[in-house]
Amino acid sequence: MGKVQAPSDFCHREGNEAARTVSSASLSRAWAVIAARKACAATNKTESFNRFSPWIGFGNRGVIADNDPVEQEKAMKFNALLTNAVIFHNALDIAEVVRQLLEVGWTVEPEDLSHISPT
Template sequence: MKGRSQYLTDAPLRRRVTAATNKVESFNHFSQWVGFGNQGVIADIDPVGQEKAMKFNAVFTNVVISHNAPDIAGIVRQLLEEGWEIDPEDLAHVSPYLTDHINRFGEYSTHELCIRPEAYKTKPDADLTLLREQDPAATGFGQAA
């Protein structure tokens, strides 16, 4: 029971635990956002398939975080070059779990749909009369291999 009473009476400990819990919950929410297919439900009954789906989601989540972190660092660097003062304590509140700039479904252009293909040419542009005039036996046509 000492742990519970210490948690209840120690405000700094509660703040640290709450901050850590919030970080984990933010990551879980972000990971669920990344793995949006089937609303996060793994439909595979096979444990191997479930593990593959979870690992894929973890890898893909880390890829998105690895994309966001350098972008954040670049923005901070740019702000510092422009003369802004940035407090390191403020940066402690910046999260790499950003989603607004990501289009999960991709961008598909539809303006090409109105372009009509050219009419099919039934006659080729090449002159095939030379082939028709040649003796097939002389050029190897009609001979067994």
């Protein structure tokens, strides 16, 4: 005859299986939240760039009057290049100000810097 399991052995084994399932589901939810936050952060950066780009744009309020696709693409690429150059310059300015603050004895926390954006 086969070995008879005590009810406590059965409950222990089933309880462990349930715990693995719950922790697996919790882990899946946690990964989904992390992935959503990363996607949201990337979307926010893109949206910020897209709001900033027309502000940097010049001439004719951002309307490309030329019907030539090559010239339209050149204008869009130049605007993106100009926007990236301004964002880079702003980031350098922020870094310089933070360096000066640290030099005179201020404490700058990473959380403080998380609220600053060069766009």
